[in-house]
Amino acid sequence: MLDFTGKLAKYAVLAGGIGGLGGCGALQNDIDVPLPFYASELVVECYLEPGKVPSLAVTTSVPYLGVVLPQVPTDVTVTLTLPNGTAVPLTFAPNFRALVDTTGEKFHSHIGRTPLVARPGDVFKLDVRDTQGRRVTGTTTMLVPVAIDSVEHKFNDKTGAERKAYFLTNFRDPSTPNDYYRLQLHRGNPARGALRRRPEVDYTAQDRLNNGRAFTLGTSYRFSANDTITATLYRIDESFYRFQQSVRDARNANGNPFGQPSAIFSNVQGGIGIFTVLSGTSATKVIPR
Amino acid sequence: MLFRSASFYLFVFLLVGLAWPEQVLAQNVAQYILSGxxxxxxxxxxxxxxxxVPALNxxxxxxSVGHFVLRLPAGRHRIVVAFVGYEQMTREVNLSKNQRLSLDLVESGNELGEVVVEGSVTLExxxxxxxxGVEHISIREAKLLPALFGEVDILKTLQLKPGVQSGGEGTSGLFVRGGSSDQNLVLVDNTVVYNPNHLxxxxxxxxxxxxxxxxxxxxxxPAQFGGRLSSVVDVKLREGDRQHYVATGGVGLISSRLTYEGPINRGGGARPAKGSFIVSGRRTYFDVFTRALNKANEKKVNYSPIPDYYFYDFNAKANYTLGExxxxxxxxxxxxxxxxxxxxGGFNFDFSWGNTVGALRWNHVFSxxxxxxxxxxxxxxxYNLTNRLDQFSFGLGSRITDYTGRTDFEYTPNDRHLLKAGAMxxxxxFGVGxxxxxxxxxxxxxxxxIAYFGQEGALYxxxxxxxxxxxxxxxxLRLTGFRSGSNQYGGLEPRAAARYALxxxxSFKLNYALMYQYVHLVTNSGAxxxxxxxxxSRESVKPQRSQQASTGASFLLGKGKYLLTNEVYYKWGQNQIDFKDGAQLFVNPELDSEFIFGKSWSYGNEVYLEKKTGKTTGWIGYTLAWSWRNFQPQRGTNGVNNGADFRPNYDRRHNLTVVVIHQLNARLSFTGSFVFSSGNLTxxxxxxxxxxxxxxSSTSIDPRPVPIYPNRNTYQLxxxxxxxLGAVYKIGSRRNQDLTLSIYNAYNRRNAYFVFFDTVRDPxxxxxxxxxxxxxxxFPVIPSLTYNFRF
Incomplete structure (x- = not known):
């Protein structure tokens, strides 16, 4: 809906432009905005994945008109506590190249040594401290993944380059209430890194109106014959869902006169950020001719 | 306790007023009622x-229906009937019994609206x-003032009055004395209009x-109004010409209008018509331009078509005299x-919204x-929003429907009392989602x-x-009540006013009013x-409540040509509503839990100098005002601004408006309006x-930083x-056509609509x-020309 308000804003500006008949100079210009002091906070972003070496990014928030790149503090120690109580320190080993990388490699400031073993129900804890006394903590539980029942496609009636297919992903929501999902569709060969690139589609959904029933998430007519499509369905917890929504709302409020600024809903204490275990399933399909 | 005491004294006042001994007023001379x-x-x-009646002062x-009542002593009297824009009428009456008159005033000047503009309420x-605290705008006045795109807008004209703020550049939203825009009761012929805006x-x-x-x-x-906290916007529609069939209309920059009116059951000769009707329509043509633009660019790669948009409205009114x-x-x-x-790609998106209003009023004269x-x-x-793609469809909507019955009595027992009473x-x-x-x-x-029902009642x-x-x-006194499901609320709303003419x-005036609002607008947007x-109002959503006290003085200056008014007000409210950050407002059966509640207070001083007669008319208004709100931590939130007092975005300290209308001659008039106000908060x-x-999910460095908003409304635009500027030039031998020129934002001021932080990128x-x-x-400078006619 906020996207819609953005469209409204553009239409309003368009109306102004029509009225101005285009001959009266720019309607958008630079101004000086003196912002009051802002005290930066630790920002933690940690997505654990079963079978992968745990890593996370610890950065700091900055004044809005300050430096461009994220500030990576060098005095931070990170401890990940496994379900069995073992405290695993994550080493400060930032891959700074990822900050300017465009291939999809994610930046991490700290990383572990061995792949993570995680099963549904497992509880993990995170402890992040710096030498200034700032401390961020968090707890998360791995959810039971939800299987993709099927994926399917359908072509439109057009020919040539305009012949396109939409893509459907079908799954069934468990009978428990308050389930949240994130679905990504990537185009291309997974073996060639397609899953690291920007997805064609990135949806979030909740079962508030469809609890315990079949879900079908679809796209517009956008795929061509021979496209390889990989659907990845994550079951996410409510705190991650709220974090995503608040990030979206906060972004949409900047530049949208109809938007209402939103606070960020983190699931960590003492700073900003998200700590979660990704619990996903996937299915790949090649669109036939 | 204070509230109870106030109510009690008001009741006493009413009872005493009703029981005031008639003989004191009647004295020894026979008195009769002159009405009409x-x-x-x-x-x-x-x-x-x-x-x-000048001789009796x-x-x-x-x-509101043109009805008047006078109690006069028996004998011969000279009465003077006047209304601005009409020739004054003098009539001799000889009262020896109750008498009823039908008085028809003749318009002064030409038919398309006299160049001399005066409000319909005289300064005296x-x-x-x-x-x-009441502002009257006649449509004659509004039509002469310059308007955005040449679209005459009576709500925007109200924004030129002191104490009334707009929501922002070009918008017709009203923020009255620190109240929010949903706290205005907008009535058209006594029926609520929930969304009085297009576009x-x-x-x-x-x-x-x-x-x-x-x-x-x-x-x-006045006690007959209630249901909103901040203001009442009472719009009266025209009844139509009882003498002739007339077509009027206009062709403007963005829309055209057409109106047809005339008598119903017109009798032969001098017999008056039994009634009259008026039908009026308006439609914009944005979509005509955008479709042409889309068609011209349809073969361009990466061209993004402009969506269709238009609005229309249709008004109709009829009246019929059943009997005397x-x-x-x-x-x-x-x-x-x-x-x-x-x-x-085959994706269709349709979005429509609007009001439908119907009202049937029966006016009966007992005596x-x-x-x-x-x-x-x-x-x-x-509103209805529909997305369609191939076999799939998705719809979202909301609706509110009111069925209202009300009766309003007016009784004039003598020339000292005017009693009003009624029920609603x-x-x-509420089709919430x-x-x-x-x-x-x-x-x-x-x-x-998700739908709820509610019953709202009032006695006054x-x-x-x-x-x-x-x-x-x-x-x-207004006794109000509201019920939704098992939740019931009620309250007594005392209203009081006094005027002392030195x-x-x-004259000096003061007043007090308490208001309840039982229905609330759920919005998480700045607009x-x-x-x-x-x-x-439901279990955890209590009615909003507001009280206002104001006092003022009015002075007639310059031999009655000018009226200078100064008013001071203080308004305070409880159970004011706001919403949690990130509130889920759409199709949420737990919407109650997304509200947060706080208090508001506002105060200010309004100075108003107006001139309504002569070749040059207009007004100057200045308002010095403060508005505050406070939402303490509650319901799992930190409130707003962590519970500190904050100013709503429409809190503007200074507001100045200057409006001038000058009639150069019978054909040509010039108008100008200037507004200055402190910047909006954002x-x-x-x-x-x-x-x-x-x-x-994306590239490693997300191109869109996430903003952090520690506090609300901390920056002032x-x-x-x-x-x-505007000019109206009458054309045609009967001056029944005109060309209206409007220049909006004449010196091309770059007023701030909003401010945001943009990302600068290496090209x-x-x-x-x-x-x-x-x-x-x-909006930069926007000239527009409108052609209006009346045939």
Missing amino acids: TIRGSRGEALPGASVA TGAAAD EKLKTTQM FGLFSVFNSDAVQSVDLYKSGF KDQLFLTGYLGRDVFGFSST PRLFVNTTVSVSDYK LIQHR RLDANSSDGRINFGSD ASDNYRATDKLQLEGG NDRT TLPTDIWYP TLPLGRFGVQDIPG IPYHRLD VTDRTTGFRAQQVSL
Whole structure:
């Protein structure tokens, strides 16, 4: 809906432009905005994945008109506590190249040594401290993944380059209430890194109106014959869902006169950020001719 | 306890007023009732027209249906009937019994609206009334003032009055004395209009050809009004010409209008018509231009078509005289905004919203002293949003429907009392959220329809009592109640006003009012949007409440040509509503839990100098005002700004308006309006951070930083000021056509619509190189020419 308000804003500006008949100079210009002091906070972003070496990014928030790149503090120690109580320190080993990388490699400031073993129900804890006394903590539980029942496609009636297919992903929501999902569709060969690139589609959904029933998430007519499509369905917890929504709302409020600024809903204490275990399933399909 | 005491004394006041001994007033001379109706030459009622008996220094004003009542001693009297824009009428009457008159005034000047503009309420009447904080705008006045795109907008004209703020550049939203825009009761012929805006507030729903006048009550609310905290916008539609069939209309920059009116059952010869009708329509043609633009560019690669958008509205009103004592009035309104989009990918998006209003009023005159208006009405506002792709469809909508019955009595026992009493009952249906998702093969079929019902009722009584020639008092009580499901609320709303005339040229006034609001607008936006939802008071959503006290003085200056008024007000409210950050407002069965509650207070001083007669008329208004709100931590939130006092975004310290209308000659007039106000408050982020998101989500450095907003409304935009100029030139031998030139924002001021932080990118690598603040303005200088006609 906020996207819609953005469209409204553009239409309003368009109306102004029509009225101005285009001959009266720019309607958008630079101004000086003196912002009051802002005290930066630790920002933690940690997505654990079963079978992968745990890593996370610890950065700091900055004044809005300050430096461009994220500030990576060098005095931070990170401890990940496994379900069995073992405290695993994550080493400060930032891959700074990822900050300017465009291939999809994610930046991490700290990383572990061995792949993570995680099963549904497992509880993990995170402890992040710096030498200034700032401390961020968090707890998360791995959810039971939800299987993709099927994926399917359908072509439109057009020919040539305009012949396109939409893509459907079908799954069934468990009978428990308050389930949240994130679905990504990537185009291309997974073996060639397609899953690291920007997805064609990135949806979030909740079962508030469809609890315990079949879900079908679809796209517009956008795929061509021979496209390889990989659907990845994550079951996410409510705190991650709220974090995503608040990030979206906060972004949409900047530049949208109809938007209402939103606070960020983190699931960590003492700073900003998200700590979660990704619990996903996937299915790949090649669109036939 | 204070509240109880106030109510008690008001009751006593009413009872004493009603029981005031008649003989004291009647003295020893026989008294008779002179009553009647004042109409224009086209047969339309003229509310506000005055009937004066100069020799006795007494008089009365016509009510909303043009009806007046005077109690006079037996004998011969000379009465003077006047209404601005009409020739003054003098009539001799010889009273030896109760007598009823039908008075028809002849318009002065030409038919298309006289060049000389005067409000329909004279300065002397404004000086004498107990009513404070009321602004009257006649459509004649509004039509002469310069307007955005040449679209005459009566709500925007109200923004030129002191104490009334706009929501922002070009919008018709009203923020009255620190209240929010949903706290205004907007009535058209006594029926609520829930969303009075087209195009996100850029235009109001009121077609100027169909409107007769509008009154805005900012304080001292008469007891017959209730249900909102901040103001009452009382719009009266025209009744239509009772003498001739007439077509009027106009062709403007963005819309055209056409109106047709005439008599119903016109008798032969001099017999008056039994009634009259008026139908009026307006439609914009944005979509004509955008479709042509889309067609011209359809072969361009990467061209993004502009969605279709247009709005229209249709007004109709008819009245019919059933007999000497009975008259029926039928009012209808239908308006829609339509927004549509079809992509080449087969995706269709349709969005429409609008109001439907219907009202049937029966006016019955029991006697010259007593009459009643009984109204049944329906008001409906809805929006529907539909997405379609192949076999799939998704719909979202909301709706509020009111069925209202009300009856309003007016009784004039003598020339010192005017009693009003009535009752009202509204059946609300709140369609809070409707969602449906379907596929034609039936595999997808789910939805939700959350609806609540509510009943709102009111009983009221008031007495306007002229205690002496110098002292006039008005007291009223309104008992209101609301029920939704098992939740019931109620309250007593005392209203009181007093006027003391020091002499013929100076009066002092004060008033007090308490208001309850049982229905609430659910919005999480800085502006009023068509997708906002109306929601009833329920278990955890208590009624909003507000009280206002104000006092003022009025001075007639310059031999009665000028009226200088100064008013001071203080308003305080409880259970004011806001919403949690990130609130889920759409199709949420737990919507109650998303509200947060706080208090508000505002105060200010309004100075107003107006001139209504002569070749040059206009006004100067200045307001110095403060508005505050406080929402303490609650319901799992930190409140707003961690519980600290904060200013709403429409809190503007200084407001100045200057309006001048000058008649050069019978054909040509010039108009100008200048506004200056402190800048709006807005919320800017102080900090930012980056989010990479999960693997496979995007590039490693997210191009869109996440803003951090520690506090609300901490940044003030630049002051707003604007000069609009206009000219009206009458053409044709009968001067029944005109060309109206409007120049909006004549000196091309770049007023701030909003400010945001933009990302600066390297044009080659597209990497972020910095951030900058950008100010966006909406309207540069906009000239427009409108052709109006009347045949």
